[in-house]
Amino acid sequence: MPVSKAAGSVREARILAAPMRPGRRPRLLPLAPLFTLVVLLGPVAAGLIGVLAPAFGYYPALGATELSLAPVRSLLAWPGLGGAVRLSAVTALASTALALGVTLLICAAWHGTRAFGAIERLLSPLLSVPHAAAALGLAFLISPSGWIIRALSPWATGWDLPPDVLIVGDPAGLALIAGLAAKEIPFLLLMTLAALSQIPARRSVLLAQTQGYGRVTAWVKTVFPRVYPQIRLPIYAVLAFSASVVDVAVILGPSTPPPLSVQILRWLNDPDLSMRFEAGAGAVLQFGIVLSLLALWRCGELALARAGTAWIARGARGRADAAWRGLAALAAGLSAGAVLLAVAGLAVWSFAGFWSFPDALPAGLTLRSWEGQLPGLAELTGTTILIAAVATIISLLLVLACLEAEYRHGLRPGTRALWLLYIPLIVPQTTFVTGLQTLAIGTGLAGPTGSVIAAHVVFVLPYVFLSLGDPFRAWDPRYGLAAATLGAGPDRLLWQVRLPMLLRPILTAAAVGFAVSVGQYLPTLLLGLGRVPTLTTEAVALSSGGDRRLIGVYAITQTAVPLLGFAAAIALPAVAFRNRKGLA
Amino acid sequence: MTDGLSLEGVRIALRGVPLVSLDVRIAPGEVLTIMGPSGSGKSTLLSLLVGACPPEFETRGRVLLGGRDLAGLGPRERRIGLLFQDDLLFPHMSVGANLAFALPPSLKGRRARRRAVEAALEDAELASFADRDPATLSGGQRSRVALMRTLLGEPQALLLDEPFSRLDANLRESLRGFVFDRIRARGIPALLVTHDAEDAAAAGGRVVDPLGRGAGTQAKAASLS
Numbered sequence: 001m002p003v004s005k006a007a008g009s010v011r012e013a014r015i016l017a018a019p020m021r022p023g024r025r026p027r028l029l030p031l032a033p034l035f036t037l038v039v040l041l042g043p044v045a046a047g048l049i050g051v052l053a054p055a056f057g058y059y060p061a062l063g064a065t066e067l068s069l070a071p072v073r074s075l076l077a078w079p080g081l082g083g084a085v086r087l088s089a090v091t092a093l094a095s096t097a098l099a100l101g102v103t104l105l106i107c108a109a110w111h112g113t114r115a116f117g118a119i120e121r122l123l124s125p126l127l128s129v130p131h132a133a134a135a136l137g138l139a140f141l142i143s144p145s146g147w148i149i150r151a152l153s154p155w156a157t158g159w160d161l162p163p164d165v166l167i168v169g170d171p172a173g174l175a176l177i178a179g180l181a182a183k184e185i186p187f188l189l190l191m192t193l194a195a196l197s198q199i200p201a202r203r204s205v206l207l208a209q210t211q212g213y214g215r216v217t218a219w220v221k222t223v224f225p226r227v228y229p230q231i232r233l234p235i236y237a238v239l240a241f242s243a244s245v246v247d248v249a250v251i252l253g254p255s256t257p258p259p260l261s262v263q264i265l266r267w268l269n270d271p272d273l274s275m276r277f278e279a280g281a282g283a284v285l286q287f288g289i290v291l292s293l294l295a296l297w298r299c300g301e302l303a304l305a306r307a308g309t310a311w312i313a314r315g316a317r318g319r320a321d322a323a324w325r326g327l328a329a330l331a332a333g334l335s336a337g338a339v340l341l342a343v344a345g346l347a348v349w350s351f352a353g354f355w356s357f358p359d360a361l362p363a364g365l366t367l368r369s370w371e372g373q374l375p376g377l378a379e380l381t382g383t384t385i386l387i388a389a390v391a392t393i394i395s396l397l398l399v400l401a402c403l404e405a406e407y408r409h410g411l412r413p414g415t416r417a418l419w420l421l422y423i424p425l426i427v428p429q430t431t432f433v434t435g436l437q438t439l440a441i442g443t444g445l446a447g448p449t450g451s452v453i454a455a456h457v458v459f460v461l462p463y464v465f466l467s468l469g470d471p472f473r474a475w476d477p478r479y480g481l482a483a484a485t486l487g488a489g490p491d492r493l494l495w496q497v498r499l500p501m502l503l504r505p506i507l508t509a510a511a512v513g514f515a516v517s518v519g520q521y522l523p524t525l526l527l528g529l530g531r532v533p534t535l536t537t538e539a540v541a542l543s544s545g546g547d548r549r550l551i552g553v554y555a556i557t558q559t560a561v562p563l564l565g566f567a568a569a570i571a572l573p574a575v576a577f578r579n580r581k582g583l584a
Numbered sequence: 585m586t587d588g589l590s591l592e593g594v595r596i597a598l599r600g601v602p603l604v605s606l607d608v609r610i611a612p613g614e615v616l617t618i619m620g621p622s623g624s625g626k627s628t629l630l631s632l633l634v635g636a637c638p639p640e641f642e643t644r645g646r647v648l649l650g651g652r653d654l655a656g657l658g659p660r661e662r663r664i665g666l667l668f669q670d671d672l673l674f675p676h677m678s679v680g681a682n683l684a685f686a687l688p689p690s691l692k693g694r695r696a697r698r699r700a701v702e703a704a705l706e707d708a709e710l711a712s713f714a715d716r717d718p719a720t721l722s723g724g725q726r727s728r729v730a731l732m733r734t735l736l737g738e739p740q741a742l743l744l745d746e747p748f749s750r751l752d753a754n755l756r757e758s759l760r761g762f763v764f765d766r767i768r769a770r771g772i773p774a775l776l777v778t779h780d781a782e783d784a785a786a787a788g789g790r791v792v793d794p795l796g797r798g799a800g801t802q803a804k805a806a807s808l809s
Contacts, residue, residue, distance in 0.1 A: 478672055484659035485634055485666045486686040486737040496685070500676040582675030582719035 030409050032401035036461070037420060039398060043458050044424050047432025048287075050439035054280030061442050062273055071277035075285065078278070080257030088259040088289055091173040092243035093296075095180035100235060102181070102331040103188040107227075108219035109321075109328035112202045120193065122336050126186040128511075128562045129339055130519035132540050133555040135251040137342025138179045139168045140349065140548065145357050147345055153358035162357050169254050176253040180245065182335045184238050188231065194470065195230035199223065216325075217318030225308070228301075233418065237425040239297055240290045244428030247521035247536070251543045260286055261430040268434065268526065276438070283434040290428045343559055350552030369549040377557060384534040384561060387449060387524075388517035391456035395464045395513050396506070400499075402465070403472045407480075408490055421462045429459075429522045437526040447529045455523035456516075464513040471505035503576065504583070507569035515562035535561065587650055588612050589741045589773040594645035596628055596637075603641075604629045604794045610741070610773035615764060615787040618777045618794055625794045626777035630743050633775070634659045634666055649740055665739030667747045667763075671730035673718040679705070679729055680714030686736040704732040707766075724755045731763055735770065742767060742774040748783055760786040 053059065057068035075081065110116040140146050145162035153159040168175050201223045208218035244261045253259050258266070260282060267279035348362065349355075350369055355362035370377075405411060436455065440446035475498060483493045499506070521536050530537075535558040542551050577583045589610045596604035603625030610616045618626055631637045633647060635658045647654045654662050673682050683701045691697055698714075705713050708728040718726060727747065734742065747763065748756045764787060767774045776787050784791045792798060 476672075478668055478670070479674065481634070481636060481659060482666065482668065482672045483674075483685070484636075485662075485664060485739075486733070487660055487663075487688065488685070489660060497674055501674070503676075577676060579678075579717050580676055580719065581717055582673075 029401060029405045032398065032405045033411065033413075033417075036398045036402050040458060040461055041420065041423060043436055043455065044427055044432050046439055047435035048427070049435065050437075050442075051280055051283045051287075051431055051435030053435075054277050054438055055284045056280075057277060059276060059280075059438070061438075062276065064277070071281040075278050075281040080263065083257040084260040084263050085285070085289060087173050087254065087257070088243050088261065088286070089293060091176050091180065091249075091253070091259060092239055092293055095177045095184065095242045096235065096239045096297075098177065098181040099184035099188055099238065102185050102328075102335060103192055104220070104224065105216075105324065105328040106189065106332050107192055107196065108216045108224070109325040110332075111196065111219065112205070115329075119189070119332055119336075123186050123190055123193075124566060125563070126336060126339050127190065128515050128559075128566050129183075129343060130515070130536060130558050130562065131183055131245070132247045132251065132519065132521060132536050132543075133346065133559045134183050134339050134342055135179050135248040136539060136543055136551055136555045137344075137346045138175070138182065138338060139251055139543070140345045140551075141338065141342050142175060142178075143168050147341065147360070150358045150360050159358065168252060171254045173253055173259070176249055176259070178338075179248055179252040180242050182338045183248070184242070185335045186339075188234060188238065191231045191234040192227060195227045196223070198230070199226050201227075212317045214318040214321045214324075216321055217316070221312045225305075232301075233422045233426075236294055236297070237422055239293055240426045240428055243290050243293055244286055244430045246430060247540045250540055260289065261428070264430050264434060265522070265525075268437070269530075279434060280438070283428075283431045286428050287431040290426070290431075294426070343556075346552045346555045346559070348552070349548045350556050352549055352552075369553050373550070373553050377553065380533060380535050380538055380554075381557060381561065383449070383532065384518055384536070384558075387453055387456060387532075387534065388514045388561075388565075391453050391460045391517045392464070392510050392513040394453070394457050395461040396468075396510055398461060399465045399468055399509070400506075403469065404494060406473075407477075421465055424458045425462055433523050433526050436523075437529075440527060441529075446527060447531050449528070449532050451527045452524055452532050455527045456520055459520060459523065460513040460516050463516045464509045467512045468502075468505055468509035472502060475502060501583070504569075504573040507572055508566075511562070511565040511569035514565040518558065518562045518565075588614070589775065590646075590648040592646040592648065594629075594632070594647065595643065596625055596632060597642045598625075598628075598640065600642075602795065604632075606645075606792070606794070606796045608790075608792070608796065610775060612773055613768045613771040615767060615774045615776055615789040617784040617787045617789060617791045618775065619779060619781070619784050619791055620777075620793045621779055627745065629794060630666065630745055630775075630777060633662075633743055634664050635662050663738070663740045665734040665737055665742045667731060667734050667742065667744045669746045669749055671718075671726040673726060673730060673733070675719060677718070678714065679710070679716045679718055679721070682718060682729065683714075683733050683736055686733045688738060700736065704736055705729075708732045708762075723751055724759060727751065727759055728762060731766065735766065740772060742772055744774060744776040744778075746778050746780075746783075747776075749778070749780065756782075757786075764788070 054064075055071055057064055057066060057070055106116075106119060110119065142148055143162075144165055144167060149157065149159070149162065157163075201219075204222040205215065205218045208222050209215060213221065245259075246261050246265055249259045249262045250265075253262060255262075257263065264279050264282040264286065267275040267282060270276075351365045351367070352362035353364035353366040353368075406413065433455065437446060440451055445451050479497060479501070480493055483497050488496070518534075519536060520534075521540055524532060524534050525537050528537075535554060539551065539554040539558050542554055545551075573583070591606045591608050594604060594606045595602065606618075606629070608616065618629065620626055628637065628641055632641075632643055633654075635654065637643055649662065649664065673679070674685065677685065680698075680701050683704055684697055687697055687700055691700060701714060702711070705711050708731070710725060710728060713721070713725070713729075718729065721729065731747075744763070748759055751759060760783065776783065778784060
C-alpha cells in the first residue's frame with residue numbers, strides 16, 4: 001500500500017506544481033511545442049510536396065513546367081521494377097518479423113533473470129554501432145573470404161581459396177535481412193524494456209506460473225498483450241526504415257535489381273538529369289510501399305490478436321521452457337555476436353598487414369592503413385562531429401523547451417503527440433528527403449552544411465525526445481513544490497534543481513541524438529549534394545571498392561565517434577556527482 | 585485577532601462531495617492537527633493552503649496569514665513552509681547547499697550565509713555536516729535537515745504532511761519532539777495532517793477532522809486500527 005500511496009501523492013503534487021505564474025519576460029515557452037513541431041514536420045511536409053512535383057513531370061530547375069504522367073510511365077516501364085519492389089517489401093517484412101520475434105523470445109525466456117542483465121549491459125554498445133559500420137563488418141564476416149569461412153577452412157570445407165559463391169548481396173536479400181535484423185534487435189529490445197518497466201511483468205508471470213504455466217507461455221499470454229501496444233510505434237518505425245533503407249542495402253543487398261530505395265539513389269546520382277523524374281516517381285512509389293506494408297502489418301496484428309485470444313482461452317500451459325530458453329540464448333548470442341564480431345573484424349582489417357586465406361588472423365599488424373588516411377580522416381571526423389554536435393544541441397534545446405513548457409503550463413501531451421514524433425521515422429527517408437533535395441536545389445539551399453544539419457535535426461530530435469521524455473516527466477514534482485515554497489521561481493527551479501538532477505538522462509539523450517546524426521547517410525548525401533562528406537558517406541562510398549583495410553579504417557572511426565559520445569555521457573555525471581550517492 | 589493562520593469558511597469539494605469544511609484560527613506557536621484516513625482531503629487542503637490546488641476541486645473561503653489575504657498568491661509568495669512525508673533534500677547538493685537554497689536572498693555575503701547555515705546545523709545537532717552528501721545521512725538526520733531547510737525559508741506558517749510516517753517508531757518519537765519544540769520556539773502557526781493518533785497527541789494542540797468536527801473518537805478508532 002505505501003507504494004501506491006506515494007504514487008498518488010506524486011501524481012497530486014505533479015498537478016499542483018504545474019500552474020506556475022508567468023514570468024515578466026515575453027512568454028515564448030508556451031510556443032515551444034508548436035515551434036518544435038514546425039521544425040520537425042515542416043521538412044517532412046515540404047519534402048512530400050517536393051517529391052510529388054517531379055513525379056508528375058514538374059521540375060522548374062530542369063525547365064520542366066508541364067504536368068505529365070511520363071515519369072510514372074517510364075518508372076512502370078523499368079524492367080527491374082517488380083524485382084525491386086518485391087525485394088524492398090520482403091526484406092522489410094522478414095527482417096522486422098525476425099527482429100521482433102527474437103526480441104520477444106529473449107524477453108519471454110530470460111526477463112527478470114541474471115542472464116538478462118548481461119543482455120541489458122550489451123544493449124548500449126550494440127545500439128551505438130552505426131548501421132553502415134555494422135553492415136560493412138557483417139559483409140566481412142560472412143563473405144566467402146570472411147572470418148566464418150576462414151574459421152572452417154580448410155579443415156572442414158577443404159577450401160584453400162575463397163569459394164566462388166555469392167553470399168553478400170545474394171539475390172534473395174538474405175544477407176540484407178540478417179543485417180537489418182541484427183541491428184534492429186537491440187533497438188526493439190530497448191523499447192520493450194521501457195514498456196516492461198511500466199507493467200507488473202514479473203508478478204504476472206509468477207501468478208501464471210503458480211497456475212502451472214511455463215515461463216515462456218506465461219510471458220506471451222500475460223505480458224506480451226500489454227507490451228505490444230507500447231512498442232507498436234517503434235515497430236512501425238523499424239518496418240518503414242527497413243523498407244526504405246539505403247546504406248545497409250547498398251552494402252548487403254543485391255544489386256541487379258537492387259531494392260527500390262537504392263535504385264532511387266542511383267537515379268538521383270545519374271549524370272543524366274532527366275532521371276530525376278524517375279527518382280521522384282520511384283520515391284512516391286516507395287511511400288506507397290511503406291504505407292501498404294504498415295497496413296499489411298496492422299492486418300497481421302489483428303489476425304494474431306484474434307488467434308491469440310483463442311489460444312489463451314484454451315488454457316494450454318506450454319512446458320517446452322528449456323527448449324525456448326536455449327533457442328532464445330542462441331538467437332541473442334548470434335545477433336549480438338554478429339555485430340560485435342563485425343566490429344572486431346573491421347578493427348583487425350584496419351591494422352592488417354599481409355593476410356592470406358584461410359588464416360584466421362593477419363600475418364602482421366601495421367599502422368600503415370591508418371597513417372595513410374590520417375589527414376583526410378581527421379577532417380571527415382571534424383565535419384561529422386560538428387554536424388552531429390550542432391544538430392544534437394538544437395534538438396536538445398527544443399526538447400527541453402517542450403518538456404519545460406509542458407511542466408510549467410500543465411500541458412498534457414496525448415498519444416497523438418507521440419504519433420507526430422514518429423512521423424519523420426515512419427515516412428520513408430527516400431521519399432521526403434528526395435523531395436527536400438528537389439526543393440533545396442530549386443531554392444539554392446542545397447549544399448551548405450547548415451542544410452545538412454537542419455535535415456539531421458528532423459531525425460535526431462525524435463530520438464532525443466523519446467530518450468529524455470520519460471525521465472523528465474518521471475521527475476518527482478514534489479521537489480518543485482518544495483523549491484517553490486522555499487521561494488524559488490520557475491527559472492531558479494529549472495537551472496538549480498531540475499536540470500542538475502536530470503543531468504544523466506539529458507546527457508544520455510544527447511549521446512543518443514549524437515549517434516543518430518553520425519549514422520545519417522541519405523540526408524547528408526542528398527542535402528549536401530555530396531559536397532559535405534562525413535565518415536558515414538565516405539564509409540558507404542568505399543564499400544563498393546574492395547579495399548578492406550581502408551573500409552576498416554573508416555568504419556572503425558565511424559563506430560568510435562558515437563561510442564565516445566556515450567562514454568562522455570557516462571563519465572561526466574560520474575565525475576560531477578562523485579560525492580552524491582543519491583544520483584549514482 | 586489578526587495574527588496566526590486563519591481559515592475562514594474554507595470548503596473543498598470534489599464533484600459536489602464535500603471533503604473539507606473548516607473555520608479555524610491557528611495561533612502563533614500552536615499546532616492544529618487535522619486527522620483523518622487517507623483520501624479524506626487532507627493533502628488537498630495543504631495544496632490549497634500553499635496556493636497550488638488542483639483545478640478539478642471546487643473551493644471556497646478565505647485564508648489569512650497574519651491578517652494578509654492569500655487569495656491569488658502562488659506557492660512562492662505565500663511564505664508558508666511545507667514539510668513532506670519524504671525529506672526531498674535535493675540529491676545533487678550538499679547538506680549545506682540544501683540549507684543555503686532556502687535562505688532568503690536578502691541575507692547578503694558568503695560568510696553571513698555560511699554562518700546561518702552552520703547555526704541551523706548546530707541547532708539540529710548536525711554541526712560539521714555542511715559538506716556532507718545528503719544520501720550518506722541517516723533517515724532521522726535527513727528529516728532534521730529537511731525541517732531546518734523549511735525553517736530557514738523564514739515561513740510565517742508551517743504545514744506538516746505526515747512528516748513522521750516514514751520513520752521507525754523510536755526515531756519518530758524523538759523527531760516529533762524536535763519538530764514541535766522548534767515550532768513553539770519560533771512562534772509560528774502550524775498545521776499537521778496525519779492519520780496517526782500518536783502524532784496528534786504529541787502535537788498537543790486541538791485535533792479536528794477535515795470537516796471540522798472534534799476528532800476524539802476518530803483518534804481512538806485510528807489508534808486501534
